[in-house]
Amino acid sequence: MRPTRRHALLGLFAVGAAPSARAQSFPTRPLTLIVPFPGGGSTDVMNRTLADKLKEQLGQPVVLDFKPGAGGNIGAEVAARAAPDGYTLVFISMPQIISRSMYPKLGYDLLKDFEAVGTFLETAPVLIVNPSLNVKSVRELVAAAKAQPGKIEYGTGGNGTSAHLLGELFKCDTGTDLLHVPYKGAAQAVVDLIGGRVKVMFETPASIVGHVKSGAVVALAVMGPKRLAALPDVPTIAEAGFAGLELVQFATLMTPAGAPKTTIDTLAAALAKVVAMPDVRERWATIGAEPVSMTPAASMARIAAEAKRLGEIVAAANIKPD
Numbered sequence: 677m678r679p680t681r682r683h684a685l686l687g688l689f690a691v692g693a694a695p696s697a698r699a700q701s702f703p704t705r706p707l708t709l710i711v712p713f714p715g716g717g718s719t720d721v722m723n724r725t726l727a728d729k730l731k732e733q734l735g736q737p738v739v740l741d742f743k744p745g746a747g748g749n750i751g752a753e754v755a756a757r758a759a760p761d762g763y764t765l766v767f768i769s770m771p772q773i774i775s776r777s778m779y780p781k782l783g784y785d786l787l788k789d790f791e792a793v794g795t796f797l798e799t800a801p802v803l804i805v806n807p808s809l810n811v812k813s814v815r816e817l818v819a820a821a822k823a824q825p826g827k828i829e830y831g832t833g834g835n836g837t838s839a840h841l842l843g844e845l846f847k848c849d850t851g852t853d854l855l856h857v858p859y860k861g862a863a864q865a866v867v868d869l870i871g872g873r874v875k876v877m878f879e880t881p882a883s884i885v886g887h888v889k890s891g892a893v894v895a896l897a898v899m900g901p902k903r904l905a906a907l908p909d910v911p912t913i914a915e916a917g918f919a920g921l922e923l924v925q926f927a928t929l930m931t932p933a934g935a936p937k938t939t940i941d942t943l944a945a946a947l948a949k950v951v952a953m954p955d956v957r958e959r960w961a962t963i964g965a966e967p968v969s970m971t972p973a974a975s976m977a978r979i980a981a982e983a984k985r986l987g988e989i990v991a992a993a994n995i996k997p998d
Contacts, residue, residue: 702762702939706737709929710766712751714744718882718963722797722927723767725959726950733946738765747771747836747997749782756784760934762943765793769927770838770986773979777987778836778997786983790930792975793943796951797927799965800900801842801878802910804893809875814896814916817876821852829855831874833862836997839878841986842899842923844993846878849921869893880925881906881964900924906964926968928975944972 709727713719727738743751748771755766768790776786784790803814809828811817821828832839835858847854857874859865862883869877870892877884878899885906888895897913898904900922913921929947931940950956951967960967970978989995 702936702942703734703736705763706739707734707763707765708739708741708758710751710755710764711740711742712744712748712755712767712772713742715740715742718880718965719767721963722960722965725956726767726796726929729950729953729956730946733949734942747775747834749775749779749784752786753783755930756789756932758932760932762931762935762939764932765943766790766930767927768930768979770925770982773983774836774838774841774986774990776983777990778995787976787980789933791933791935791940792972792979793929793931793940794947794951794972795926795928795968795970795975795978796947797960797965798900798924798968799880799882799926799963800898800902800904800922800924801839801880802884802888802898802904802907803846803896803913804869804877804879804884804888805896806869806872806875807891807894808872809894811896812894814913814918817896818850818852821850821854825853826855828876829857829874830876830878831857831859831865831869832877833865834858834860836990836995837862838923838925840995841989841993842878842921843876844995845923845989846921848992849918882962885964902966904964905961926978928979940972 711723723740727740730738743754752766752772755764758764772786775782805811811820830843843854843856854876862879865877866879866883868874870887881904884893887893888907895907895910897916898910899913901912903912948969951969957967
């Protein structure tokens with residue numbers, strides 16, 4: 677082959693390969709997934725599974741960076757200040773959505789400073805009571821609360837938590853007056869519920885399924901649209917006769933606003949593949965969580981709608997941070 681022809685063919689090959697090279701340009705180095713909550717528990721299970729599986733899809737390590745504090749706001753603020761190149765991801769869930777209405781001066785704006793990669797997981801709290809309350813249904817709990825206004829306590833992990841907002845929504849919709857008892861974390865509240873020091877809680881399945889099965893607490897309803905595989909005999913709140921009281925917690929993978937669309941698309945495609953994996957679905961089911969797959973646009977719309985809804989509850993109940 678004469679040099680001129682050989683060079684021409686090599687040039688054509690290079691031109692043909694260029695789009696493929698560009699498509700492979702992200703990611704070329706490790707990514708960081710900021711988790712704004714302490715390690716351990718169900719949050720740990722979610723994020724470690726997510727990081728491991730994203731590594732398989734993206735071909736680069738995904739390093740977990742735990743930055744807890746201020747109800748998830750410290751980690752979110754750190755993420756908001758990161759370079760908008762898609763290499764910094766952040767786990768966003770209900771606390772940050774609620775914070776948007778509770779804190780007048782946050783160091784970030786959830787709807788302006790981030791772009792969604794996708795909502796990937798849902799979990800619905802369970803309404804549980806201490807057996808000493810002697811109620812077996814939501815209607816019986818409502819009747820007991822109306823007979824003893826302000827006397828029946830419900831425990832939460834603190835002011836402004838999703839459980840607190842759910843309790844206030846429950847009070848408003850049922851016309852009852854439960855006494856809110858905030859703790860510094862839900863774990864101690866569960867201990868006191870079992871001990872009878874508080875009588876009612878709205879708590880995530882991961883924390884209470886074992887206690888329900890042992891009889892230490894009684895589950896009255898799942899506060900979402902579906903029954904839980906782990907508690908198949910427990911009705912949904914709508915089945916219990918109180919439609920409209922659902923509050924489904926969900927988790928969204930986000931990245932600082934301004935990342936290239938092609939980068940967002942690459943991340944979203946990888947996340948969708950992770951969510952569809954049977955072993956991921958099985959592992960998350962052990963903590964009472966259900967994988968979902970939502971596009972970036974649908975995820976942002978859902979966050980905006982939920983921020984509006986929860987903001988109205990915060991305002992109506994005059995909820996203030998601790």
